[in-house]
Structure formats: structure tokens, C-alpha cells
Amino acid sequence: GAVVSQHPSRVICKSGTSVKIECRSLDFQATTMFWYRQFPKQSLMLMATSNEGSKATYEQGVEKDKFLINHASLTLSTLTVTSAHPEDSSFYICSARDAESGRDTQYFGPGTRLTVL
């Protein structure tokens, strides 16, 4: 099946710093990528939909200036958590849509565990 990589897998940073997370589709082109956040014991919460070459679409309640998303190529989307605070500590996971797989199957990256001290 299609492979999506995510880097880094784990990051610890100080409060006030910015952290960039990369999501790559390795063997297919993804015009659309999704960014999710998972709170403890809860499901995946969609943060934003990232479309190649255009601005991301953010879900209600997600600050676009706080979570910067860039989808510069068909295989790479990045999420930058700006001026991170402890409440931003979470598990962030991306997925890429392979439109050729039928009914827009999403392939997930392994996720990034962010801890803000």
C-alpha cells in the first residue's frame, strides 16, 4: 500500500519556540493532505485540510496563525506550531489522500508526539 512518512516522530521543545512537522507521501502524489490532532483517550480531530498550491482550510476553532500549514509540492506538507505552549503538547498525525485508490482512501503517517515544556 501507499506509504506516508512523518518527521520527526517525537519532539520536545521549550515554551515559545516553533516546531515544524513534515508529512511526505513516498510513492504517490497527494493533492490533498490532512492534519489531525489526538488528545488522550480521544479520537483524531481534524485540524485542517492541506491542498497543494493553495491555502489550507482550517476547521472551526483551529487558529491558522498558530498552526501554519504549507503544501508546496504534491508529496510534502508541513505543519508549523508557532510559539508553542504546554497546551499544544499532543499527538499530531497527518494523512494523504490517494484519489486513485477509490473513494479517497487516506494513508496515515506514523504521527509526531510533541511535548512542550
Added chain:
Amino acid sequence: ILNVEQSPQSLHVQEGDSTNFTCSFPSSNFYALHWYRWETAKSPEALFVMTLNGDEKKKGRISATLNTKEGYSYLYIKGSQPEDSATYLCASHTNAGKSTFGDGTTLTVKP
């Protein structure tokens, strides 16, 4: 149903038992229902994509059914094995392109 709901939240079974769990979703604007299997420290893996009312899909010992009119899908595992232990997520996709995930059912199969 306004959200995607999965039940039970967790399930413990003995090796060899058959089990099933439920995903309920809004039936309006339905486009597709996806089942994912998510093992600890790995990426969620797509199991099934279901679109038509009455759909039944099967992969080995795992199968799923879909009822789009009443808004539910069942996932069945026959003869559970320890390697089936994982969280099973369902996600409902609308024809507007919006996907909503359930909270998952965490299955533990004891040897």
C-alpha cells in the same frame, strides 16, 4: 446521529473468540465509510472502504457490513488472534469532502 460513534469503547476477548463492534454515523450526505486498524506505535492502516447500502467486505478473518439508510456499520472478527489487538477506527465521509472519525474500539485479544 450527529457524530460518528463507536461501541464498545474497549473489548477484551480470548484467543479464538469471534467479536464484533459498531460504528454509527449520520446517514445524511453520506459518501463513504472507512474502517482503519491502528496498532500502537504504527500508522492507522486502511481496512475497508464501503460506499453502498448493503455492502459487505471481507479481508481474511475480518469482515464489515454497511447500512447507509440507518447509519451504521459492523466490523466482525472471526476467531480472534493476539495480533488482532489494536484500535479499530471508523470514519464517515460526506459528499462535501468532510471526514469525521469515531473514538475507536480498542480490542485486546488474550492468548
